[in-house]
Amino acid sequence: MAPASSRAALPAARRIVVKIGSSSLTRPDGHLDESALRSLVDVLAARVTDPATGGQIVLVTSGAVAAGIGPLGLPARPRDLATMQAAASVGQGQLVARYTEAFAGHGVRVGQVLLTAEDTVRRSRYANAQRSLEKLLALGVVPVVNENDAVTTAELKFGDNDRLAALAAHLVRADALVLLTDVDGLYDGPPSRPGTRRIPHVERLSDVAGVEVTARGSAVGTGGMLTKLQSVRIATGDGIPVVLTHAGDAAAALAGADTGTFFAATGRRTTARRLWIAHAAGTQGRIHLDDGAVRAVRGGRASLLPAGVTKVEGVFDAGDPVELVGPDGVVVARGLVAFGSTDLPALLGRTTHALREELGEGYDREVVHRDDLVLEGTDRTP
Numbered sequence: 001m002a003p004a005s006s007r008a009a010l011p012a013a014r015r016i017v018v019k020i021g022s023s024s025l026t027r028p029d030g031h032l033d034e035s036a037l038r039s040l041v042d043v044l045a046a047r048v049t050d051p052a053t054g055g056q057i058v059l060v061t062s063g064a065v066a067a068g069i070g071p072l073g074l075p076a077r078p079r080d081l082a083t084m085q086a087a088a089s090v091g092q093g094q095l096v097a098r099y100t101e102a103f104a105g106h107g108v109r110v111g112q113v114l115l116t117a118e119d120t121v122r123r124s125r126y127a128n129a130q131r132s133l134e135k136l137l138a139l140g141v142v143p144v145v146n147e148n149d150a151v152t153t154a155e156l157k158f159g160d161n162d163r164l165a166a167l168a169a170h171l172v173r174a175d176a177l178v179l180l181t182d183v184d185g186l187y188d189g190p191p192s193r194p195g196t197r198r199i200p201h202v203e204r205l206s207d208v209a210g211v212e213v214t215a216r217g218s219a220v221g222t223g224g225m226l227t228k229l230q231s232v233r234i235a236t237g238d239g240i241p242v243v244l245t246h247a248g249d250a251a252a253a254l255a256g257a258d259t260g261t262f263f264a265a266t267g268r269r270t271t272a273r274r275l276w277i278a279h280a281a282g283t284q285g286r287i288h289l290d291d292g293a294v295r296a297v298r299g300g301r302a303s304l305l306p307a308g309v310t311k312v313e314g315v316f317d318a319g320d321p322v323e324l325v326g327p328d329g330v331v332v333a334r335g336l337v338a339f340g341s342t343d344l345p346a347l348l349g350r351t352t353h354a355l356r357e358e359l360g361e362g363y364d365r366e367v368v369h370r371d372d373l374v375l376e377g378t379d380r381t382p
């Protein structure tokens with residue numbers, strides 16, 4: 001098989017996560033664009049029913065809010081959170097009904113999976129989501145995934161299915177991730193600016209570090225190119241190549257044609273646990289380290305001990321993800337903390353020996369064990 005770092009791997013990729021954004025599923029009046037939805041389904045169903053690829057598709061779809069506008073008789077896309085939640089709740093049912101109908105026309109079944117970012121990163125929930133998606137795929141079903149917008153307020157406000165798609169790709173160990181949007185790839189500047197051009201291939205994300213990307217593109221999309229690049233970072237760093245292209249070019253992208261932007265996989269497949277720590281949705285707290293502890297954590301195989309901690313911020317329980325911050329305020333690593341925020345302050349700055357003497361066994365352990373640490377920006381343990 002062609003290396004996963006080239007487009008040539010796409011035609012033979014067995015398992016692909018495809019994400020489509022609101023901007024590609026919404027008409028200018030804010031309503032769901034059913035013909036765009038059907039065009040996408042035609043392409044995906046062809047892949048799933050192609051005996052040559054035995055293709056498996058996980059579809060991450062936005063558009064719940066858009067699909068709720070019509071049934072609720074709203075004049076336009078709502079702006080306030082409660083109405084957005086209501087629209088998403090009504091619209092999600094509509095959206096899945098449209099997908100069910102369109103895929104059924106090709107003899108393909110779909111199953112709705114509503115996730116929050118937490119479900120893809122919290123270990124206890126992660127295994128659950130993974131099992132459910134695996135079973136659906138094994139049964140030949142196309143999982144239709146969206147965020148659980150009706151209840152996840154923050155997700156709806158900053159809602160970001162781009163990142164969710166990358167985490168879903170990790171969850172199912174996808175061979176590729178395809179991000180479909182309303183622009184035909186990453187441009188070397190905001191595409192509305194005259195003279196900007198499509199970047200066809202990105203070997204390493206650092207090659208496009210200077211490219212100007214905005215957080216909001218279309219009127220209905222959330223996150224713009226910024227969250228797409230975050231998604232690309234998670235996926236490629238996890239060994240999954242990404243194609244970012246216009247929804248109308250979905251067939252070409254799956255065929256490995258020169259459309260959109262191809263992002264080569266850079267990292268190796270990482271464990272669920274490391275990805276979970278590196279990308280845990282919303283760390284619960286911050287632990288401040290002295291210089292010696294920063295060096296120890298950065299430099300080698302060291303755990304974080306109570307003696308190197310100067311301050312604790314936030315409310316968290318033992319086992320929660322936290323950020324480890326140096327004296328300069330820079331985040332050094334993320335990790336799973338072994339003590340809750342109520343217990344931790346009493347241990348600060350004291351040696352493990354002193355803690356054992358004074359507080360007894362159980363208090364003389366690491367604040368963050370090295371197996372539970374991931375250095376910032378690397379997805380790897382020290």
Ligand SMILES: Nc1ncnc2c1ncn2[C@@H]1O[C@H](COP(=O)(O)OP(=O)(O)O)[C@@H](O)[C@H]1O
Binds near residue numbers: 022183192214218225
């Ligand atoms: N450098 C860039 N290259 C391409 N698109 C960009 C860039 N910077 C910002 N964008 C904008 O990102 C938008 C896509 O994001 P968004 O509207 O959130 O889409 P979606 O609904 O598909 O998630 C494009 O319409 C485009 O205007």
Ligand SMILES: N[C@@H](CCC(=O)OP(=O)(O)O)C(=O)O
Binds near residue numbers: 061064146161220221
């Ligand atoms: N989950 C929301 C959309 C969230 C989102 O990330 O939107 P987009 O940036 O268009 O992919 C919905 O279904 O309306």
